[in-house]
Amino acid sequence: MEDWRHGGFGLYLHWPFCASKCPYCDFNSHVAAAIDQRRWQAAYLAEIDRVAALTGRRVLNSVFFGGGTPSLMDPDVISAILDRVRARWVPANDIEITLEANPGSVDAGRFRGYAAAGVNRISMGIQALNDADLRRLGRLHTVAEARRAFDVAREAFPRVSFDLIYSRQHQTPADWRRELREALSMAVDHLSLYQLTIEDGTAFGARHAAGGLKGLPQDEIAADMYLETQDVCAEHGMPAYEVSNHAATGSESRHNLIYWRCGDYAGVGPGAHGRLTLDGRRLATEAPRAPGDWLSAVEERGSGDGVVDVVTPGEQATEYLMMALRLSEGLDLARYVALAGRSLDAGVVDDLCRMGLMVSNGVRLRATAAGRAVLNSVIRNLMP
Secondary structure, eight states: OOGGGGTOEEEEEEEOEESSOOTTOOSSOEEOSOOOHHHHHHHHHHHHHHHHHHHOSOEEEEEEEEESOGGGSOHHHHHHHHHHHHHHSEEEEEEEEEEEEOGGGOOHHHHHHHHHHTOOEEEEEEEOSOHHHHHHTTOSOOHHHHHHHHHHHHHHOSEEEEEEEESOTTOOHHHHHHHHHHHHHHOSSEEEEEEOOOOTTSHHHHHHHTTOOTTOOOHHHHHHHHHHHHHHHHHTTOOEEETTEEEOTTOSOHHHHHHHTTOEEEEESTTOEEEEEETTEEEEEEOOSSHHHHHHIIIIISOOOSEEEEEOHHHHHHHHHHHHTTBTTOEEHHHHHHHHSSOOOHHHHHHHHHTTSEEEOSSEEEEOHHHHHTHHHHHHHHOO
16 A cells, blocks of 8 residues: 555645735735736646646545635635546545635625535634734734634534634733633634744744844743643543644544645645655655746646655655654554654653653554653654
């Protein structure tokens, strides 16, 4: 069995446009005064045709429209894309089709159009349940607007997830605890809860480097918020199945599980990354980040891939180690040996288990709750 089949096969489509650029965001997103959606539709369809010719009619487990703000896409563009996807691959009986949305771009009629096209899961970027913090984060919506948008999404889709950011400026553990319980009272089946990180190349990064961005919690307090997040979510029946993602049993993001289980996924759109196993070789693909460059590449060159590299078995083993240990299910030890050609260092594994950072039953190796809190260090110790 080809290794990618352990994780499945998904399609990621990147829509690069947003109504505004959030100061903390390092994703490939751009603000544009005008967008020719028909031209973009034609490019997406052409890329789907090209990639499908390479992969053949595989079973497709998931489709994910990410961004940017895909809820700015016209519903008929989404419909045309999904029609082409169904024609080129074999949709799994339980295929998950997710679309990311921002509360400010939610419209009931537009959402009904997405649902009619086949979207069955919404991932909403709410980010905070506090108006002052939403303003600090550069968000265009209020808490009231976010709640209304969330209710609209619940009416139209069977599965709705939303994101929150914690460890924000001037936020205390008590503040986060109240907000988290409020979020859990709203949650349908999935929450993504991320600690605020200051990234180079963002407005927050520049502000922080200049001595601004006051009131960020100290690392110890941020770590306490992380640990409390795990406990409170578990108490409410939404335990962490991945470091930053929580779900009721059976409601995990199937698309993201493909990433973490190191399956194959095609990346279509500006800056999109992919992993495809073709003719026995695993390839890493990366598209040009600039929207205009990607569009021109598709139209003039017939391919949106800017970089295609071969992933060696050793590199694939390292990727699997790094991704699988993010999951509560952990690492399949036999699969790791098949990729790496050797076992993990037994002495290192024993030491980590004695410290309470990992557990193993001889079949799978998992990070404990304490181990996931220092996961980067755990992985560094395990890597050859």
